[in-house]
Structures are given as C-alpha cells and as structure tokens.
Amino acid sequence: MPRYKLTIEYDGTPYAGWQRQAGLPSVQGVVETAIARFCSAEVTITTAGRTDAGVHASAQTVHVDLERDWPADKVRDALNAHLSQAGEAVSVLTAERVAQDFDARFSALRRHYLYRILNRRSPAALDARRVWWVPRPLDAEKMHEAAQRLIGYHDFTTFRATQCQAKSPLRSLDVLDVTRHGEMIEIRASARSFLHNQIRSFAGSLAEVGFGRWTADDLQAALEARDRARCGMVAPPYGLYLIGVDYA
Amino acid sequence: MPRYKLTIEYDGTPYAGWQRQAGLPSVQGVVETAIARFCSAEVTITTAGRTDAGVHASAQTVHVDLERDWPADKVRDALNAHLSQAGEAVSVLTAERVAQDFDARFSALRRHYLYRILNRRSPAALDARRVWWVPRPLDAEKMHEAAQRLIGYHDFTTFRATQCQAKSPLRSLDVLDVTRHGEMIEIRASARSFLHNQIRSFAGSLAEVGFGRWTADDLQAALEARDRARCGMVAPPYGLYLIGVDYA
Structure with missing residues (x-):
C-alpha cells in the first residue's frame, strides 16, 4: 500500500488533544475521518508527536498507508475539502508519497x-x-x-x-x-x-x-x-x- | 467630567460590528457595559472608526467621560477585569487622561x-x-x-x-x-x-x-x-x- 507523509496545521483549541478518544473530538480522529471519507476505508495515522489538549501545530507530521496510489496533491486537496466541509480547524499543508520505510514517529530526527x-x-x-x-x-x-x-x-x-x-x-x-x-x-x-x-x-x-x-x-x-x-x-x-x- | 482616551484590541469574530445594536453583541456595547459596571453609570463612548462585523482591531481608539477622576491605570485594569470575567474578546491596552477637547473621532489625523x-x-x-x-x-x-x-x-x-x-x-x-x-x-x-x-x-x-x-x-x-x-x-x-x- 502506498505510503503518504502529511504535514498538518491545526488550532488545538476545539480538540481534546491529538490522540483519538471515544466520544471526544481529537485531531487524529478528525484527520482519520477525512481520510475515511475520501478513501472509503478505515485508516490509522501515525504521528511524529501526540500533542495535548489546547496545543497547536503549524507543522505536525503524520504518515498513512492508502489502498490506492493517488496523486499526492489530490490527497491534500480532497482532505482539505472534507475538513473544511466539517468546519474543522485542521488544514493539510502538504502531502507527499514516501518510501515504505518512512515512519513519522521513528524516522524523526x-x-x-x-x-x-x-x-x-x-x-x-x-x-x-x-x-x-x-x-x-x-x-x-x-x-x-x-x-x-x-x-x-x-x-x-x-x-x-x-x-x-x-x-x-x-x-x-x-x-x-x-x-x-x-x-x-x-x-x-x-x-x-x-x-x-x-x-x-x-x-x-x-x-x-x-x-x-x-x-x-x-x-x-x-x-x-x-x-x-x-x-x-x-x-x-x-x-x-x-x-x-x-x-x- | 474627566475625559479618558482608551486604546482597545479586539477579535471581531463574535461581534456584529463596532456599533451598539439592540439584541446583538457589539464591541461598543461590550465596552460600554464594562464601563457601566465599573462606574455604576451609563456612558456612551466615541470611536475613531466604526468597524464592520468580523473586522478586528489591534489599536482602536475611543474617548469617554467619567464622573470621577480615576487613576488611568485603574480604569484600564478594572475594565479588563470586567471584560475578562464576561469572556469578551476585547482588551483595553491603555487608558490615558486627555484634555476635554480631545475627540477620538474628530481629532484623528x-x-x-x-x-x-x-x-x-x-x-x-x-x-x-x-x-x-x-x-x-x-x-x-x-x-x-x-x-x-x-x-x-x-x-x-x-x-x-x-x-x-x-x-x-x-x-x-x-x-x-x-x-x-x-x-x-x-x-x-x-x-x-x-x-x-x-x-x-x-x-x-x-x-x-x-x-x-x-x-x-x-x-x-x-x-x-x-x-x-x-x-x-x-x-x-x-x-x-x-x-x-x-x-x-
């Protein structure tokens, strides 16, 4: 499955933090939902760093494996369309195809x-x-x-x-x-x-x-x-x- | 009555604009209410420029006449305490005693x-x-x-x-x-x-x-x-x- 690196900006104010939690809005949950709407498939994203409730990011990094080899710019634009439609304070700045050994968490220097x-x-x-x-x-x-x-x-x-x-x-x-x-x-x-x-x-x-x-x-x-x-x-x-x- | 010049910062997002309007939140209304709570007197403030709904200010200027000769810093701090308590997106940056012929609107160069x-x-x-x-x-x-x-x-x-x-x-x-x-x-x-x-x-x-x-x-x-x-x-x-x- 092709791997994508996403760089993400968010206002942490409306979220209970990065990490997905049952019944609470989270940045991870919002991004995973946008990807699910785009790909019609459940995904789990891996982040460089889980931020606490209220903490912001101008350049958070994640990776995700998609079932299809989408053009990277289409991934970015489609996710932003879903995020905007949902009124979320999250924006995908860049999407890039990366090698299978890239890991947003463990490859971070x-x-x-x-x-x-x-x-x-x-x-x-x-x-x-x-x-x-x-x-x-x-x-x-x-x-x-x-x-x-x-x-x-x-x-x-x-x-x-x-x-x-x-x-x-x-x-x-x-x-x-x-x-x-x-x-x-x-x-x-x-x-x-x-x-x-x-x-x-x-x-x-x-x-x-x-x-x-x-x-x-x-x-x-x-x-x-x-x-x-x-x-x-x-x-x-x-x-x-x-x-x-x-x-x- | 002593005249004060106030410099005000606000996020225009939650307000229907500068001007006081019945039944709608306005920056003018919020500041006048804070002054009324502080002075126990109804006041009308005069602004350098009425901003539209959604427009912000990092340094709006107003003048107001108060019944008592308060120390200017006390006016600033007391208004900020009332504004913060009410959860308003408005902050008084400075308060100064000015001459009676100072007019926030007509003296503006x-x-x-x-x-x-x-x-x-x-x-x-x-x-x-x-x-x-x-x-x-x-x-x-x-x-x-x-x-x-x-x-x-x-x-x-x-x-x-x-x-x-x-x-x-x-x-x-x-x-x-x-x-x-x-x-x-x-x-x-x-x-x-x-x-x-x-x-x-x-x-x-x-x-x-x-x-x-x-x-x-x-x-x-x-x-x-x-x-x-x-x-x-x-x-x-x-x-x-x-x-x-x-x-x-």
Whole structure:
C-alpha cells in the first residue's frame, strides 16, 4: 500500500488533544475521518508527536498507508475539502508519497516547538487561546541565559509529567532559546524527542527566572534534583506550538 | 467630567460590528457595559472608526467621560477585569487622561489599517477568521505597483459601499502598500479617513490585479469611472484590522 507523509496545521483549541478518544473530538480522529471519507476505508495515522489538549501545530507530521496510489496533491486537496466541509480547524499543508520505510514517529530526527508568552499588562484579545498571558514583567535575557543550563544530555525527571509514559527520563536537549519581540516572548526548543509536558515545564520554570524568583543556579539545581516537585509552574497548553519535524 | 482616551484590541469574530445594536453583541456595547459596571453609570463612548462585523482591531481608539477622576491605570485594569470575567474578546491596552477637547473621532489625523491575505493552496487553520484565504497565486509586486495609482486625492465612488453614509466620496489616500511575507500578503492603508468598505474594496480589486485579470490601467480606469459597478470583489471582513490612529 502506498505510503503518504502529511504535514498538518491545526488550532488545538476545539480538540481534546491529538490522540483519538471515544466520544471526544481529537485531531487524529478528525484527520482519520477525512481520510475515511475520501478513501472509503478505515485508516490509522501515525504521528511524529501526540500533542495535548489546547496545543497547536503549524507543522505536525503524520504518515498513512492508502489502498490506492493517488496523486499526492489530490490527497491534500480532497482532505482539505472534507475538513473544511466539517468546519474543522485542521488544514493539510502538504502531502507527499514516501518510501515504505518512512515512519513519522521513528524516522524523526528532530522536533521543533515554539512556546509564546504575551507579556503585557492587558489580556490577549486577538491572541486569546494562542499565547500564555503573563501580566508581570519577565526578563527574557535572564530566561535565555538560564535556559542554556538545560542544554545537553540530562535526566529530565524534574521537567516531565508524573504520568509520562517514556521508559527513560534521559533526553538530549539541543536548543532552548528565549527571545523577546516587543510584548511577545518566544521560547524555541529543539530535540530528537521530548518527554510529556517537558516544554511546558521548561516555560513555567523559566518564567520563575524571568520574574526574578529563581536564579540560573536555582534552575540548574532543580534539574539536578531529578525531582518533579522541584519543577516551577507548568505553563498552559495554549501557548505551545509544534512547528516542525526534521527527517533525513 | 474627566475625559479618558482608551486604546482597545479586539477579535471581531463574535461581534456584529463596532456599533451598539439592540439584541446583538457589539464591541461598543461590550465596552460600554464594562464601563457601566465599573462606574455604576451609563456612558456612551466615541470611536475613531466604526468597524464592520468580523473586522478586528489591534489599536482602536475611543474617548469617554467619567464622573470621577480615576487613576488611568485603574480604569484600564478594572475594565479588563470586567471584560475578562464576561469572556469578551476585547482588551483595553491603555487608558490615558486627555484634555476635554480631545475627540477620538474628530481629532484623528490619520487612520491605519492592515488587510491580511493568506495566499496558499491549503486553507487557514491557525489563522481561520483572521485572514482572507486566497488559494490562487497572487503577484504581490504587481498589486503594489497598481495600488500606487490610487494614492492621492480622488473621488472613490467606485470603492465605497452603496450604503456608505459619508456626504462626499472625495478622500485623500496617503499609503497603500502591498508586501509579501512568505504565504502572507499584507496590504497597509493609511489616510485621514476612509469610506465604508473602502479598504475591503481595494483589497478585492487588487486581488484582480494579483491574479492577472486586471492591469494597473484597469484599476485606474475603475477609479476614474466613479462607478460602484466597476469595483472588483469586496474582500471579506475578517482579513481587516484597524491597527492605529494618529492624533496631534
């Protein structure tokens, strides 16, 4: 069966997360339903990363095997027609025919996430449910400096959800950059893979540094404690975006 | 009574437009209600520009007279607390005490609007109801060149709604710039004042140029015809943003 790689954009707001769940709207469910309508066949799609409820994606990646060898652009356009008709906040950006050994999850070399903080006195109106609104001033430079203590191969127990199902808390973090663009603070994180809630745990703990409540040393001590109780706040899901997945 | 200038951001999606209308949600109504809750007094606010249903603002300006001389920051924070509590997509960015002769409408020297077009094959997901999605390729450079034919003092009858209530169709257009940023095309328009639907009429007519259906000469001929029937499409409201108002 021909395999297709799909790149997908979605607004996470109306969904209970990526993963299909009985009785709840999910991005996976919505995309699988669109494919089923197009192909008249039940399919299961495999994703590069399951996102939580409220988390967005500008470039999520999945693969799916179809029974027929459709032109890739027809797959994209037909899925978008079904998604639009159903009023879903999901769009297929690209569809490509890929080799049978391509796996959206296991072939992924690097995942890129963006976390957005609106740091101003007034609440978000245009960006409501698209950013974490933090009214107290944050020092983005201090956040960036401290973030560099987390780069490298570490036991990230402090920064993963207690319900995280990964066998090992060891991960290699390649990039954790914090930059300010006017009222918006952007945290960009890249790694081969992430633990459950890892980036939201980073964002919340870096906010402690930005407020001046934690120093870079405090952040490092929290990492080295390997203790979930030492994590700062867990930042809300709606500031988080999966923005890209690299493959060979 | 002390006069306050408020700068307001809103998502136009849930509202039937700026203007208060019986039985319909409006931005004016929502802000007046918040002020009434804060001051325990009925007020009427005056705006720099009434926006249509679905049109957004990152910096709308209004003035209002309050019965008491509140600290300006308290006005901002109290209104935001009431707006947030009511779940409204409206945020007060700034509140300032101004002189009694300041008028949000009549003191305005220049109004700035942005029109956003998402020009790609796949529909908008994250930017749904925030952009005009145009799947056919647009030539933004040709649009910009043609737009320059509209700069200056003209009879803009072709580009105003038939229901426009302005006494004169004569307006001076200062800026009409079209730029591409990846898949996004931005049209920026500045003038002392605009006619009803003028920018959406510009955007739709410039799209005709971008598709290659109209030349710059066609656009100029449409202007000179002073005939509403010669306008191109009227672009949808949800791509339009009021982004600033200049005062002396």
